Amino acid sequence: MQKLNSFKLQFSILLAFTLFSFLMFSASITHASSPTVKVTSKLYTKKSQTINLVYPQVTGLKSKSAQIKINTALLNHVKKSYKNYLLLKKDMEEVKKEGLCKQNPQFCVYYYGTSFKVKYNNAGKLSILLIDDQYSGGAHGTAYVTGYNFNTSTGDKYSLTSVLNTKTKMNKVWQYTFNYMKKRPNTFFAEDLDKYLRINNNTAFYFTSSGISLLFQQYEVAPYAAGNPEVKIPSNVYR
Numbered sequence: 001m002q003k004l005n006s007f008k009l010q011f012s013i014l015l016a017f018t019l020f021s022f023l024m025f026s027a028s029i030t031h032a033s034s035p036t037v038k039v040t041s042k043l044y045t046k047k048s049q050t051i052n053l054v055y056p057q058v059t060g061l062k063s064k065s066a067q068i069k070i071n072t073a074l075l076n077h078v079k080k081s082y083k084n085y086l087l088l089k090k091d092m093e094e095v096k097k098e099g100l101c102k103q104n105p106q107f108c109v110y111y112y113g114t115s116f117k118v119k120y121n122n123a124g125k126l127s128i129l130l131i132d133d134q135y136s137g138g139a140h141g142t143a144y145v146t147g148y149n150f151n152t153s154t155g156d157k158y159s160l161t162s163v164l165n166t167k168t169k170m171n172k173v174w175q176y177t178f179n180y181m182k183k184r185p186n187t188f189f190a191e192d193l194d195k196y197l198r199i200n201n202n203t204a205f206y207f208t209s210s211g212i213s214l215l216f217q218q219y220e221v222a223p224y225a226a227g228n229p230e231v232k233i234p235s236n237v238y239r
Contacts, residue, residue, distance in 0.1 A: 052113035069155030085112040107137040119206040127206035147204035169238040211235035
């Protein structure tokens with residue numbers, strides 16, 4: 001009788017271990033086979049005219065409606081970029097009629113282009129930075145960065161205030177960013193920083209594995225040489 005009870009105990013332990021292993025293996029397979037978002041590069045063409053406007057499109061989403069929403073948002077961005085290109089072209093063509101261009105042709109060279117960077121593509125979130133580069137003579141051009149953050153299940157965009165959804169969270173992030181910049185006066189405009197540091201829905205950002213990263217425009221918080229400076233915010237700052 002004692003041997004029978006011992007056998008039952010050993011069998012129960014073995015069964016429990018086998019079931020646990022099966023569940024862990026199944027979870028691993030499910031995670032590994034979850035759909036991934038593929039981001040491809042497209043070149044915008046208008047009336048058979050190819051311009052230096054590169055933009056992203058996504059495929060491989062389980063929800064086709066979400067895929068359409070994301071692609072439409074990204075395409076709409078490059079359509080606005082094309083309009084900006086036409087305005088620049090019109091202005092520069094007028095400038096070329098002036099005598100300045102004949103004397104100093106380098107002042108009349110112009111360029112408009114777009115590019116993008118995929119910064120995060122994991123856990124149902126996709127972060128893409130779209131960069132609009134413009135040059136219209138002078139020492140250097142300008143680059144404006146727009147952050148797009150999507151829920152890949154729904155196609156909805158995350159705004160910064162949807163992540164920092166309370167005044168307390170926003171204040172904590174502002175203070176963290178302020179302290180970070182004040183400690184680095186060789187990189188940022190540390191003087192009077194409290195008067196012009198602004199963090200709101202116009203601030204570009206993207207998701208990271210540990211939180212978010214805020215990205216600022218040229219000259220916004222630092223000299224031109226700093227480019228588009230970033231401040232990475234750990235999630236424990238605002239959660």
